[in-house]
Amino acid sequence: MRKHSGVLGLAAAVAAVQLLTAWTGTGFYLTQLTMSAYYALVIIGLCLLMGYAGQISLGHAGFFAIGGYISAFLTTFDLTQHRENAVVAALAKAHLLVTRQDLYGFEILHVKPWAAFLAAVAAAVVIAWIIAGPVLKLKGHYLAMATLGFGIIVFRIVLGAAVFGEADGLSEVPPFVILPGLEVSGGLSARVSNYYIAWSLVIAGMWSLLNLVDSRVGRALKSIHGAEEAARAMGVDTARFKLKTFVMSAAFAAVAGVLLTHYNGGIGPSEASVMKSVRYVAIVAVGGTANLWGALVMGSVLNFLSLRGYFGSFDDAVFGAILILIMLFAPEGIVGGHITQKLKRVFSRSKGEAVDAAP
């Protein structure tokens, strides 16, 4: 099917880029490409929320930061002094703690990265779940402002709290060992493997979201977006679908936040800033709101250019200008609405026949 060929094409492109950098000796590009992959993960998740559920979020950097900061905190905070604490003791008993030597050779006791990963994503999901209820009841400006407000609160907390390192953020985050020999870390030797880890995650994310869009849930979301009253009359619990989509896209952001934090070895408050959230929204808009492929392409390309410093001191200005230009001249995104419509029609026809032919 066309959709799977798209995902396969993406996998091939990912491999081709790596081979190209190896061949031309430009392996240093892989670092920014890996980081772009994690940002792209946030962006495709946000695309699902904005494009398919029709809800804007100006607070997605908040979820990214919740993921990143919680896992960074859990994997760097030394529990040695707290061994007697009942919770710490229980964690130790459950084999969730590990010791390692810090930069100065002192032994520190902290939560294992995979446990921290689960805890961080779970925290983001729970927070998203709690705020989604009241937030998604709002519409238009109110929704934009409420999500923006949430993002600012997260930003202020990580900037103000000593446990989160205030303006310095958290550093010395250890590698995240997924399998023996395969770890998420910024080490030079792990550059190629990390590139593949990050992009595998993006491929898996795209595959699952494309599946979702072409499923009962995807149709329900599109129907809510298109004619909410009619969707409700069809028995769609619109509030529930919006809430679940919000939580899902928060989870994508949190996963990306955790892994990028391990990759960079730390996280700082700028990851939680309003500008980051705006940037995510900008990229989704440029990709053509309800267009996962557009979001992915724009997300990886623009982030890569930005991380490589091509925009110089105009980095934020570039994103601001992109927002204005796209919304003024091509609110459907760069990949024109008409073209995608036609493609979709062709796609749905071929799919229909395929299903018809099946016994």
Add this chain to the structure above:
Amino acid sequence: MDMELLLLYLVAGVTYGIIYAIVAIGFNIIYNTTGIINFAQGEFVMLGGMTAVTLNAFLPLPAAIVLAVILTMAVGALIEIIFIRWLVSPSVLRMIIITIGISIVVREAALHIWHEGVRALPYFTGNEITSVSLAGVRMSPQVLWVLGICSVMVVALNLFFHYTFLGRQMRACASNREAARLCGISAKNMVTLSFVLSAGIGALAGCVISPITYVQYDSGTGLAIKGFAVAILGGLGNSMGAVAAGLLLGVLESFSIMVMPTAYKDAIAISIMLGVLFVRPSGLFGSREAAKLKEF
């Protein structure tokens, strides 16, 4: 607790509060004529302050302020003419993104023009250590300037909207654009005027507050968020509500320092806003019925 300290907090709260109220009124003016929330509202305040500081280098203070306000008004008009005027019934989402984009571009332009330095106008009378005593509280005379000028602005705006021909035309547009057009009022010009007006009051507020708070290329963002919080608390579109809500938020914020670290001041303002949004989206003072009339 020391009575005098309490009063000092109160004065500080009122000073900030009235500035928030002016920013919120700026939001309201544009919202009422267009249904748009102009996310670049805070940038007008920053532009006013920055431009006045620059002009003050070779102009006397009053002239610098007047010229800065006029220039910011021109920027407001330009923004409307270039970005907003020709859009045919744009969606709310589209307008949110456009005005956010404008705010970023203006801010970045300010960064390139003025760099990251913190600036301030001189105190209008006296200097940092001058103080006047009012009802037993010693305060900077600049506080009186802020309160005085902002109060005059609020009263003048009210008079303008209720007793002048132009102001009434703008109100007519706000309540029914189509009917106003049939009466020969150019709705488009009224929208431009609303941008000019809210740029102007924002810029003037930016000038009077700058000796106290200083001004920097990015000081608009924080003000815009507070201003929006105040506009929501007061009920979107309700300017008297904005004044009350602005003072309330300013004072609450000022006293919050007694119990919470300063770092969380903004978080508190926003939490209050979120609380109100969730429970009473029509604002503390607005009626639910009135909120329903506004289209979203």
Add this chain to the structure above:
Amino acid sequence: MPLLDVSSLNKRFGGLHAVKDLSFAVQEGSIKSVIGPNGAGKTTLFNLLSGFLKPDGGDITFRGEKTTGQAPHRVARLRMARTFQHIQLFPHMSVLENVMMGRHIHTSAGFIAGMLHLPWSLKETSSNLDTCREILDLLGIAELADQEATSLAYGRQRVVEIARAMAGEPALLLLDEPAAGLNMRETAEMSELIGRIRQMGITVLIVEHDMSLVMGISDEILVLSYGRKIAEDTPRNIQKNSEVIRVYLGGEDDA
């Protein structure tokens, strides 16, 4: 026991008493029509029945269950389907996809199943597709399956909307002015279509302006005026009812 039982239903909008102490019942397998002049409260009644509005008083019992004040999606799950006066098809979706949405309540694949394309969810979708194609066949619009629903001619859109409602295998189908905007030929086709729907064993409640459609196919007619019931009888008797002629037919003559 009637399929739908409404007792002393009330709805006010500020000072306007849109539905006033309204009681009636719809028997299983029948076609009932609600008529009345503009502003008689017909659409309000539909919105109350389908859960889009909460009544200020009174009870609605559908298939033995009290649905008063329940959210629309809950009412829909009890198999009450509806169409809208102003057609509400889903844009950017094909006719087939629109009709598949009608089967939302009969399917259950959630986020996880959808993301992973679990085999059972794919099977669910394909059997869903088969059912929907049958329905399109039945209503004679099979050839439109892959067209974008909102790009069709108005009359066709109405049929698609009905197909979508039918896909949910409703016990009761609410049709809100099914003939609005249709020409004479299309209206005749519509009345034939409604007849066929009844033959499938589906109870139909119609709100309609077009008397010709209603008189021909209804078993019973309920006449509203200013939110009050002024008559409820067979079409033949309604045509002879002096009160009805005065407020409804007469009202139109005066205008």
